Amino acid sequence: MIPARFDYVAPTSVADALSALAEAGDDAKVMAGGQSLLPILRMRLNAPETVVDLGRIEELRGVRDEGDHVVIGAMTTYADVLASDLVRQHAGVLTDAIEEVADPQIRHRGTVGGALVHADPAGDVGAPVLALDAELVVTGPGGERTVPAAEFFRDLFETAVGEGELLTAIRIPKHTGWGSRYEKFVRVAHQWSIVAVAATVRVEGGAIAEARIGLTNMGSTPLRATAVEQALVGKAATEDAVREACAAAAEGTNPPSDLNGDADYRKHLATVLTRRAVLAAAGA
Amino acid sequence: MTRINVTVDGVGYEDEVEPRTLLVHYLRETLGKTGTVVGCDTSNCGACTVHLDGRSVKSCNVLAVQADGHEVTTIEGLAQDGELHPMQRAFHDCHALQCGYCTPGMIMQAIDVLNDNPHPSEEQIRVGLEGNLCRCTGYHNIVKAVQQAADEGSTAGASAGATAGGAQ
Numbered sequence: 001m002i003p004a005r006f007d008y009v010a011p012t013s014v015a016d017a018l019s020a021l022a023e024a025g026d027d028a029k030v031m032a033g034g035q036s037l038l039p040i041l042r043m044r045l046n047a048p049e050t051v052v053d054l055g056r057i058e059e060l061r062g063v064r065d066e067g068d069h070v071v072i073g074a075m076t077t078y079a080d081v082l083a084s085d086l087v088r089q090h091a092g093v094l095t096d097a098i099e100e101v102a103d104p105q106i107r108h109r110g111t112v113g114g115a116l117v118h119a120d121p122a123g124d125v126g127a128p129v130l131a132l133d134a135e136l137v138v139t140g141p142g143g144e145r146t147v148p149a150a151e152f153f154r155d156l157f158e159t160a161v162g163e164g165e166l167l168t169a170i171r172i173p174k175h176t177g178w179g180s181r182y183e184k185f186v187r188v189a190h191q192w193s194i195v196a197v198a199a200t201v202r203v204e205g206g207a208i209a210e211a212r213i214g215l216t217n218m219g220s221t222p223l224r225a226t227a228v229e230q231a232l233v234g235k236a237a238t239e240d241a242v243r244e245a246c247a248a249a250a251e252g253t254n255p256p257s258d259l260n261g262d263a264d265y266r267k268h269l270a271t272v273l274t275r276r277a278v279l280a281a282a283g284a
Numbered sequence: 285m286t287r288i289n290v291t292v293d294g295v296g297y298e299d300e301v302e303p304r305t306l307l308v309h310y311l312r313e314t315l316g317k318t319g320t321v322v323g324c325d326t327s328n329c330g331a332c333t334v335h336l337d338g339r340s341v342k343s344c345n346v347l348a349v350q351a352d353g354h355e356v357t358t359i360e361g362l363a364q365d366g367e368l369h370p371m372q373r374a375f376h377d378c379h380a381l382q383c384g385y386c387t388p389g390m391i392m393q394a395i396d397v398l399n400d401n402p403h404p405s406e407e408q409i410r411v412g413l414e415g416n417l418c419r420c421t422g423y424h425n426i427v428k429a430v431q432q433a434a435d436e437g438s439t440a441g442a443s444a445g446a447t448a449g450g451a452q
């Protein structure tokens with residue numbers, strides 16, 4: 001299938017991209033890696049008049065060390081994040097999750113920024129970014145603002161990035177020495193998450209000192225399992241203690257029912273996967 | 285129309301394309317390189333896999349304009365002077381194809397797997413080929429072919445075009 005006709009611009013700086021967007025007005029669409037956008041255009045679910053391709057903006061690519069933060073440029077591909085020791089060391093649960101995204105070909109093109117703005121509730125990047133308390137840097141005609149991950153995801157396919165704005169970077173506070181695990185439940189290879197759980201845990205003297213848990217596909221946005229996070233503090237990193245704390249994983253969630261499973265099944269999965277993810281992250 | 289400069293299988297091309305042209309259609313219809321095939325509408329099957337600057341991509345999910353200034357290697361660029369690429373030979377030796385429709389993409393992705401990791405385990409090969417579907421073989425002989433190419437070592441992963449980095 002072939003997309004409808006569009007005009008194409010490929011700016012080489014953020015400033016030029018913002019002016020291109022302003023000039024093109026309502027009917028412009030930003031393209032990052034194109035791995036979600038191009039299928040949408042091919043199926044003609046959307047037919048923008050102008051596509052603004054961010055692919056030639058070097059300043060948006062790469063991973064930087066900024067003191068107590070790791071900063072990922074929005075146009076950094078999944079493959080480049082996987083190759084980054086900085087991310088693996090200080091934000092390991094993001095690495096774990098990206099290993100489970102799609103397939104190698106799509107990971108060579110797809111970007112972390114594109115995945116976050118696309119905001120598919122079954123997408124694998126939202127939950128770890130939420131669990132890591134990241135901040136999203138959004139740049140518009142009026143300058144730059146920083147949005148906490150907890151306020152970034154608004155609804156299905158909807159984020160805090162407004163029209164005429166770009167997501168430019170993801171700032172992640174370093175979680176150095178934290179264990180991590182992304183538990184993704186699928187029935188066949190190469191599938192979107194039916195449910196997945198991102199867990200990152202700091203263990204001190206055999207007990208869980210801090211835990212952060214993000215849930216994938218348990219509602220219209222990625223969610224934090226805050227009840228479980230609180231229940232885990234001070235618990236021994238043992239099967240029984242963790243099982244009890246994780247029983248609350250589905251509290252406050254509103255998962256979809258579809259051919260892969262109904263909402264109750266997903267709630268059950270969430271508790272099981274949370275337990276597995278926390279135990280693995282705690283090295284138990 | 286947008287003017288693009290692309291190197292495909294070692295040859296430079298300059299063409300006017302509509303921005304909406306998919307890379308796979310540019311390869312097949314403008315350049316006549318029909319070795320790369322389309323197997324699905326959803327970017328799931330991997331039959332259209334080519335290398336863009338030495339890394340595998342699904343050419344049905346890339347625009348030709350995105351390849352402007354870059355290098356593409358297709359299945360047609362693998363054999364050198366009439367000699368099959370070691371991965372092509374391994375697929376032949378191991379009967380890694382039946383209808384052959386998935387084969388161009390499977391071989392391009394198999395080379396990417398070895399570029400990334402010259403000595404993968406069976407599990408790593410299977411995971412590396414996750415985005416390539418085969419309706420005929422049951423994958424078993426495909427995995428064997430990749431193992432054979434890996435065991436032959438040296439050039440198996442290296443020579444998919446000038447820019448492919450990786451296995452030495």
Ligand SMILES: Cc1cc2nc3c(=O)[nH]c(=O)nc-3n(C[C@H](O)[C@H](O)[C@H](O)COP(=O)(O)OP(=O)(O)OC[C@H]3O[C@@H](n4cnc5c(N)ncnc54)[C@H](O)[C@@H]3O)c2cc1C
Binds near residue numbers: 036
């Ligand atoms: C076969 C297949 C399987 C997949 N499986 C999975 C999977 O298992 N898990 C998973 O998580 N994902 C999966 N994906 C989706 C994949 O992760 C996409 O790459 C990702 O969702 C989008 O990233 P992108 O860079 O390609 O963005 P694009 O497709 O280019 O853009 C996506 C959207 O975000 C907007 N956008 C992009 N970047 C910016 C920016 N910087 N500022 C403002 N707006 C922006 C675009 O306008 C567009 O609306 C799959 C995709 C395919 C084709």
Ligand code: FES
Binds near residue numbers: 324325327328331344
């Ligand atoms: S034709 Fe490209 S993935 Fe199927």
Ligand code: FES
Binds near residue numbers: 382383384419421
């Ligand atoms: S050989 Fe027929 S699809 Fe693979």
